[in-house]
Amino acid sequence: MAACTNNVELGFVEKSPPWRLLSQFFPSKVGGKPAWLNLKEVPKSKNLFCPNCNKTMTFLLQIYCPPPTGDEDDATAEATAQSTCFHRTLYVFCCREATCHQTSNSEDQKSPFAIFRCQLERRNDFYSYEPPDEDSQVPEKDIISPKQFDVLLCDVCGCNAGDRKCGKCQKAVYCCKDHQVMDWKIGHKAKCGKEFGLHDATPPANNKFLFPEFELVTEPESEEYAAQEAEENIEKGSSNEDLRLVGAGLVQTAVELENGYMSTKDLDRMARKETDDDVQFMNFKKRISHDPDQVLRYQKGGRPLFVSANDQPSEKDIVPCSCGAKRQFEFQIMPQLLTHLEVDSLDASIDWGTLLIYTCSKSCTEGPPYHPEFLWKQDYHNSSIS
Numbered sequence: 149m150a151a152c153t154n155n156v157e158l159g160f161v162e163k164s165p166p167w168r169l170l171s172q173f174f175p176s177k178v179g180g181k182p183a184w185l186n187l188k189e190v191p192k193s194k195n196l197f198c199p200n201c202n203k204t205m206t207f208l209l210q211i212y213c214p215p216p217t218g219d220e221d222d223a224t225a226e227a228t229a230q231s232t233c234f235h236r237t238l239y240v241f242c243c244r245e246a247t248c249h250q251t252s253n254s255e256d257q258k259s260p261f262a263i264f265r266c267q268l269e270r271r272n273d274f275y276s277y278e279p280p281d282e283d284s285q286v287p288e289k290d291i292i293s294p295k296q297f298d299v300l301l302c303d304v305c306g307c308n309a310g311d312r313k314c315g316k317c318q319k320a321v322y323c324c325k326d327h328q329v330m331d332w333k334i335g336h337k338a339k340c341g342k343e344f345g346l347h348d349a350t351p352p353a354n355n356k357f358l359f360p361e362f363e364l365v366t367e368p369e370s371e372e373y374a375a376q377e378a379e380e381n382i383e384k385g386s387s388n389e390d391l392r393l394v395g396a397g398l399v400q401t402a403v404e405l406e407n408g409y410m411s412t413k414d415l416d417r418m419a420r421k422e423t424d425d426d427v428q429f430m431n432f433k434k435r436i437s438h439d440p441d442q443v444l445r446y447q448k449g450g451r452p453l454f455v456s457a458n459d460q461p462s463e464k465d466i467v468p469c470s471c472g473a474k475r476q477f478e479f480q481i482m483p484q485l486l487t488h489l490e491v492d493s494l495d496a497s498i499d500w501g502t503l504l505i506y507t508c509s510k511s512c513t514e515g516p517p518y519h520p521e522f523l524w525k526q527d528y529h530n531s532s533i534s
């Protein structure tokens with residue numbers, strides 16, 4: 149992830165050798181297990197329980213998005229090295245139960261998502277001061293992992309397991325009973341009690357709890373598209389108005405037919421809302437049609453691309469950070485990501501129009517090293533789908 153810029157950075161998924169997605173390469177990635185930045189204070193599963201079903205949430209994605217470093221004269225370099233925010237990674241988790249995703253934002257206690265922000269100084273307990281060599285694979289002995297800091301990760305989900313181990317072999321590690329049962333079925337049963345090395349846990353291919361793993365690569369969106377959109381919106385000012393008049397005209401007819409069950413004003417308002425929503429949805433589709441594979445849009449402090457005119461968060465909906473500072477928009481997850489997660493089922497599945505992530509505008513260091521942040525889900529409005 150490039151440092152924060154004024155333009156929109158688009159995220160795409162790509163297959164990548166697994167070693168490139170290790171913590172020491174500061175990866176941006178989708179699926180698999182999280183690559184923790186702070187290796188000592190990894191969140192425990194109780195911080196990842198879904199408030200609806202009480203199951204541990206699954207890692208969805210992380211993006212590495214440090215603040216810009218500026219020109220590297222000596223004074224700036226030293227200031228940057230001492231800044232509490234040289235490395236910065238954002239994490240998103242979500243519940244895997246489709247029924248937990250039927251909630252709306254108004255029930256914010258029941259969000260099936262969890263967001264964390266983690267930051268480190270350039271001089272820290274875990275990583276070298278110099279950036280890693282991204283072209284050479286690290287030998288197994290040089291892999292930096294939470295194990296070196298006495299943190300055991302769950303063999304199934306990769307979160308902090310505390311000290312819960314398989315009672316029989318004392319080797320396999322789990323964050324919760326559910327994951328122990330899951331692992332027993334998918335492979336541990338055959339291995340329990342036999343010798344196995346550190347990296348010889350159940351093969352990830354059998355692990356249906358995790359999402360498929362990809363690297364998340366970014367590219368700037370062409371500035372032209374934003375400029376085009378602004379221009380068209382000015383031109384379209386009148387045509388939106390035309391659409392509204394058509395809507396109002398239909399309403400008039402409806403009123404005559406129904407002999408006034410609703411006031412003209414109410415119906416007019418309804419028609420306008422639907423028209424605005426169609427326009428917003430067309431805008432959304434048009435903007436992403438230039439790069440249809442984008443799974444993420446990053447623009448710290450920028451404006452999200454809304455999927456609908458309905459259910460946009462107002463300023464008071466965005467809960468401030470626990471430090472008191474406002475939260476600002478940082479990135480959004482696009483519906484295209486769903487096609488890579490293999491979550492489709494016949495009756496119900498995890499679904500969203502877009503997920504908007506807001507973070508502390510001060511990138512504060514208050515609270516836990518994995519600091520909770522805020523997510524707003526926007527669904528497609530019914531009229532958009534038809």
Ligand SMILES: [Zn+2]
Binds near residue numbers: 198199201245248
């Ligand atoms: Zn749930």
Ligand SMILES: [Zn+2]
Binds near residue numbers: 193304306324327
């Ligand atoms: Zn687990």
Ligand SMILES: [Zn+2]
Binds near residue numbers: 315317340341
């Ligand atoms: Zn065992």
Ligand SMILES: [Zn+2]
Binds near residue numbers: 469509512
């Ligand atoms: Zn804050």
